[in-house]
Amino acid sequence: MIIKQIKEELxxxxxxxxxxxxxxxxxRVLVLGFxxxxxxxxxxxxxxSKLTVLEGSVSYQEEKENTVLNQYxxxxxxxxxxxSVEANEDSLCLLTQSDD
Structure with missing residues (x-):
């Protein structure tokens, strides 16, 4: 019930x-809520790492680049x-990370 917990805590x-x-x-797989x-x-x-947007829209920002990521x-x-990552609207993301 991790996603439900995050939505409630948000x-x-x-x-x-x-x-x-x-x-x-x-x-590891993390759920990020914004x-x-x-x-x-x-x-x-x-x-x-890979950031995947499940709901909403976020902006992924590096030094001089800004990439808008929408659902999926x-x-x-x-x-x-x-x-850094900024939420353009209420959003849920998955962050997958691997040591290889």
Whole structure:
């Protein structure tokens, strides 16, 4: 019930919510929840990652590039590149990460 929990918690949240959906020693799948205007601050990925939008729309921002991702869009996030994510509308995303 992770997705339902995130949707409920977002009603009062001041920042994006991230929860583990599934993981083991070599991969993890996170669910990210955003309300419109919320920003996941600049950070870098330590593992190869893919962001998939399940609902809504987000902007993936690197140094000088901005990529709008809508429902069902996917984006490969490079390791070691500083980036942020901003919600253009209420959104749910999957973040898959692998150590290979």
């Amino acid at each position: 009603k009062l949240a001041k920042k994006p919510i991230a929860k583990s959906l599934h993981h083991n020693t070599s991969f 309300r419109k205007g919320m920003v996941m601050k600049s950070h870098t990925a330590k593992w190869p 869009d996917e984006f490969e996030i490079p390791v070691g590149i500083t980036h």
